[in-house]
Amino acid sequence: MTGYSTSMRIRLPAVCVVLEVILIILFGVLVKYDHETDAKGWHKYIKNHNNKSQVENDFYYRYASFQDVHVMIFIGFGFLMTFLKRYGYGSVGFNFLIASFSLQWATLMQGFFHGMKEDGKIHIGVESMINADFCTGAVLISFGAVLGKTSPVQLLIMAVFEVTIFAINEYVILNVVGAKDAGGSMTIHTFGAYFGLVVTRILYRPELEKSKHKEGAVYHSDLFAMIGTIYLWMFWPSFNSAITAHGDDQHRTAMNTYYSLASCTLATFAMSALVNHEGKLDMVHIQNAALAGGVAMGTAGEMMLTPFGSMIVGFLAGTISTLGYKYLTPILNSKLKVQDTCGIHNLHGMPGILGAIVGAVTAATATADIYGDGMEDVFPDMAAGDISASQQGIRQAVALAVAMAFALVGGVLVGFILKIPIFGSPPDTICFEDQIYWELPEEEDEDHAEMTRVRTVEEKPLNA
Template identity: 70%
Template sequence: MANTSTNMRLRLPITCIVLEVILIILFGVAVEYDHDAGGQDLHKNHSHDPHDHVYENSFYYRYPSFQDVHVMIFIGFGFLMTFLQRYGFSSVGFNFLIAAFSLQWATLMQGFLHSLETGGKIHVGVDSMINADFCTGAVLISFGALLGKTSPVQMLTMAIFEVALFAVNEFILLNVLHAKDAGGSMTIHTFGAYFGLMVTRVLYRPNLDKSDHKKTSVYHSDIFAMIGTLYLWMFWPSFNSAITEYGDAQHRTALNTYFSLAACTLSTYAFSALVNSEGKLDMVHIQNAALAGGVALGTAGEMMITPFGSMIVGFSAGAISVLGYKYLTPFLESKLKIQDTCGIHNLHGMPGILGAVVGAITSFAATKEHYGDGLKDVFPKVMSGTPVSTQAGMQALSLLVTLGIALLGGLIVGFILKLPIYGSPSDSQCFEDDVYWEIPKEEDGCQEMAAVKAVEEAEKLNG
């Protein structure tokens, strides 16, 4: 039976209504279409064909990538979290809710910071849609660490602060330090992971073992989670290349990510069997570590890392991720009191740092000889005379800035979420859909029968 203290009938509706009303007002005051959506530049093409100007619109170049990214956010992330046997509704459903709010709020936060440079209102188009989805991805990564232990109102509150901090960090990295991070190894994965880890550390539950029997998967829940894995795996080349410059850089990013993911998958299978005493594969490793190659190519994807280099990075990311799940996650929980439900440190945190380091090293080797005229698309500052050592230094500094903002921000937000006003579940009700959702009656019956059977078997063993 759900705990009435969660008070879903009031807390969630009021929160959703108030937030959406505020968003609508802000959009009405501050947002307008960009030049490709607003119809202001229809005269810009002087071709005799009156339709030529239509095909110059960024929509036709960016929208296919946006669709892929959107699928990753709502289906990929949502289903990846359905591994918990009694938390599937919440995994997909709250992912949907948090993402829908975050993409609107991110549009405003990112647009506001951009408007500081350009002046005027916030302009929205397909590029802003992609960037808002990227920000949403960071929030959903943090959600993975807190999965099953927090209320939807807590998650929406976290999103308010995290989106704002993400936008600030992204602005510093891309506009102040002029770092390159098209696929978000730093801005998305490292930031989202360490922000979420710090929040879950502050929200540590010493009595979470009361819900340990529900913090497990069953056969069909792991199959559903693999659906998320496969969607993410297939579309990750689009994710990393979505906002890169048209042409060589975008083509190269997709190729590098493609090869990195393939190498990462074989590495994952190999190390999963190696760390198991019986040589069996662990589905947790396959669902998560096989994606680490995409994370690790987020920074260097558009650089001349070569397919050979991409495969080395992917292979290394898979190994690091599997070893993290096997050895580091238990250590973090037992020694540092970090209860990371989805293991985001292994999929996003460590591979994100690896990606940042690879990006710094690769940028140090950037030359006009290797990139040709494409150097201006990947490293415009280097093209204009900035030494590659300076660019590499900015890449390294960007990682430190990201970690600093994520950890400090997560610490502060964690204490905000600790306030007893959000209707979070009790220690014995974590990882349980019934707290927040109407569950089909036959499902209730199956769960009751399974519980009775488990008690009977336990009595037999004790008897």
């Protein structure tokens, strides 16, 4: 244990410092304020547009949504993963670490594809901050699959590669394929989930099958996790609508997500009681599956899905997610050796696919009678007469396949990279425990040591 701690004393500071120095240099060379952020640029823009009002700066439209998304990233995702009885520090703390790195790296990676201007600079503003948080969300989804089984250095290395692959995947889906995915059912949730699942499969540890008790929760850890759930549930309408067009598109996306989440929650409670032979509720289902309606509304949220259509999608998402936690997760673990700590396949993977399918069907049935002049905002190529509704539907389906391909191939490559010994994977006996990486309060440290000693005796073979 002492040797491992010493190795982290060198590895973690070295990786953090080197990565941040690289980021600072790249920002200094490549990044500048966009015209709405730059002092001279914005005032010049106002004069050239007949004294355009300061209130029309994108900051006033987007910053409230950015703050909501930011809360989801740092509080929602962080606390959602605190259910592990002995890994609360790691859940919140490492979420904080990799999110802080990822949003900086994502600004650069997304900027190379979306924000690079004629002057060779990446121009950033509030919308680029939102998009960087979206990319960070995908990394945190993948983090849920490997939670408790990886070192902070491994997590940072995973983030380096995943953010890069995410940016390429996002560019291909939105700009090459031409799909619509404002809330990220495909680009964020499907990609992040299956990327994480493949990584955790590559990092499979058979010895952890003997430590299932450490992956459980206690009463207070489940309450902390519900804090994350409630924050995510409340702010998900902002997440899905944050980068949609101003006005009716943004309004409609928030409303569709709002009703989808409400319907999803009722489905989750119903299914959770139904699959328990005593009719009791499982807190794992409530913490996670109740959020699936937000995931499933990521693609079609800005489309004319109608409120009752959103409620149907939410109900289906809650049902699928709950059944996944009850029946599919044990199969993935036992048959496919996928150790999915947080069950991201049920919350992000399957609902993400559902959202992509709903988006494809809704796009394929879009008509000028339904959208009117709003067609230009939601489906600009259809409005221009360049493609038909069925062709847009095909684009949406192709985008799902692209997201899956990038996730699976990228996950395999990154999984094998993380197995390199220099990144310091934690020993099997100390996985899902804070004591290896964190200074604990004295009484907690003693409890950890005693529990480790007792488990070592209990797990020791009888013939040893």
